[in-house]
Amino acid sequence: MLKIKRQKIFDIEKNSKFADRVIFLSLPSGFVFLMLVAFKLISPILAIISYITIIIFNIALLFPITFEMQLLKKYISNLAQGRDFDTSEMNLSEKEAQEIADAINTMHRFWSEKNEELEAQTISDTAVLDSLPDPIMMIDRYGRIIGANSSAHNLIEKNIIDKNIDTIFDSNNFINAVSKVLSKESEAENLIFYVRKPQHKKLYAHIKQLPWITKGRAVAVISVYDLTKALKIEKMQSDFVANASHELRTPLSVISGCIETLQTTAKNDDRARETFLKLMSEQTEYMSSLIENLLSLSKIELSLDQSPEEKVYVPKIINDVTEGLSLKAKEREMNLVVEIDGRIPNINGDEHQIKQLVQNLTDNAIKYGLSPSDVTIRITAVDGIPPSKTFNVAKGEAIAISINNMGPKIEPENVARITERFYRLQEHKNMSIKGTGLGLSIAKQIILRHRGNLTVTSTSYTGTTFTVYLPLKQ
Numbered sequence: 001m002l003k004i005k006r007q008k009i010f011d012i013e014k015n016s017k018f019a020d021r022v023i024f025l026s027l028p029s030g031f032v033f034l035m036l037v038a039f040k041l042i043s044p045i046l047a048i049i050s051y052i053t054i055i056i057f058n059i060a061l062l063f064p065i066t067f068e069m070q071l072l073k074k075y076i077s078n079l080a081q082g083r084d085f086d087t088s089e090m091n092l093s094e095k096e097a098q099e100i101a102d103a104i105n106t107m108h109r110f111w112s113e114k115n116e117e118l119e120a121q122t123i124s125d126t127a128v129l130d131s132l133p134d135p136i137m138m139i140d141r142y143g144r145i146i147g148a149n150s151s152a153h154n155l156i157e158k159n160i161i162d163k164n165i166d167t168i169f170d171s172n173n174f175i176n177a178v179s180k181v182l183s184k185e186s187e188a189e190n191l192i193f194y195v196r197k198p199q200h201k202k203l204y205a206h207i208k209q210l211p212w213i214t215k216g217r218a219v220a221v222i223s224v225y226d227l228t229k230a231l232k233i234e235k236m237q238s239d240f241v242a243n244a245s246h247e248l249r250t251p252l253s254v255i256s257g258c259i260e261t262l263q264t265t266a267k268n269d270d271r272a273r274e275t276f277l278k279l280m281s282e283q284t285e286y287m288s289s290l291i292e293n294l295l296s297l298s299k300i301e302l303s304l305d306q307s308p309e310e311k312v313y314v315p316k317i318i319n320d321v322t323e324g325l326s327l328k329a330k331e332r333e334m335n336l337v338v339e340i341d342g343r344i345p346n347i348n349g350d351e352h353q354i355k356q357l358v359q360n361l362t363d364n365a366i367k368y369g370l371s372p373s374d375v376t377i378r379i380t381a382v383d384g385i386p387p388s389k390t391f392n393v394a395k396g397e398a399i400a401i402s403i404n405n406m407g408p409k410i411e412p413e414n415v416a417r418i419t420e421r422f423y424r425l426q427e428h429k430n431m432s433i434k435g436t437g438l439g440l441s442i443a444k445q446i447i448l449r450h451r452g453n454l455t456v457t458s459t460s461y462t463g464t465t466f467t468v469y470l471p472l473k474q
């Protein structure tokens, strides 16, 4: 009848009350046998043998029930603690015990499936929230953050869960708006506010009470939009207008002066007319390159947040640029020498911008280099990019493009400033070499966008070398 494994037969817990039950069941018959012996109705030996038989019978009856109850108890407590239980050990012979085990199994399976469904739902909800570009946080009625998407972790800090919302942004307006929603004074609040912590930012927040207040711990949801980028674009536009109007003023006043002279004093002077017309044409050319450079600078600044993804083969770009500038180099009696060291891999970049970068540096080398002399453009594959103190450079393999020209040494204080907008060396201004002072600022922004770096070395013997490092991968 009992299919329980042998070694388990005596595996009954001490506190199982098994002995108590055997004694309790055997007591009445013991009492009856005692009476029968007292009234001499049966012999004491027969009474003892019969009583022992009854006890053995009770043990045989109670043992499987107690043992299987214990197995069930062990099984349920294992399930409750989420542990595995080898059901092959559960060979139940009692019908009721088997039915209880089946019912528990069905219930366990039902809740496991429900749990899996819930887990899958939570994972997909989290993935949706994490894919949103704007930070979203859920808070409980004490203002504690109990959930946040990855944009919120990125904007604020990694561990914001369980922190109080008033410690996250140092803005009283924001804290007041959250309190209003938490105290149910208002259903939703919208506001624009500035924060200094964790970073200087202008933010827009939408704070809203959740309708299912009683069901979860979350009582309100806060979505934040970063307005800093919009503000940056606004500032760039106003800078552009300010720069353009300031820089255009000089050539315009030269042109209007020329016109005035041509209309008055130089009216009938053919030689003066020729000189003034030449000056006007030069100034017009300068204005158009100024506008072109300013526009290109704004465009590059707007693209700074997007990492470039084209496959670019830089030696081809260098060939195109040197071909385009060969006439200019010839005019200055200069040779353009290209050296390609070994196999140069493709890089991830913006082809048009890299061409502009090489073009600006080579143009400078021709313009400011010693005439006659060589301009050497060398391209090599390197293991890494030298670090920068001011911006982040990409890690890993890179290519280095160095452009060298002979000429006087650029003093370190000037080297430090030549990538500033409109900064030009006084000696070049004195020599009336034309330029807007924007070529290197454009080059720097392009390098920044590619997470590369630029180094400048200048000595009287080796001349000036600009080296651009561009990573293979962004």
Ligand SMILES: Nc1ncnc2c1ncn2[C@@H]1O[C@H](COP(=O)(O)OP(=O)(O)OP(=O)(O)O)[C@@H](O)[C@H]1O
Residues within 6 Å of the ligand: 293, 360, 364, 365, 368, 369, 405, 407, 410, 418, 419, 423, 424, 425, 426, 428, 434, 435, 436, 437, 438, 439, 440, 441, 464
């Ligand atoms: N290779 C170089 N050798 C010596 N000085 C240089 C060299 N490259 C740049 N400079 C100095 O740095 C200044 C800034 O260069 P940048 O290319 O930004 O402007 P630009 O050449 O004057 O104008 P644009 O590029 O619009 O023609 C130059 O005016 C020049 O004084």
Ligand SMILES: [Mg+2]
Residues within 6 Å of the ligand: 360, 363, 364, 435, 438, 439, 440
């Ligand atoms: Mg230049």
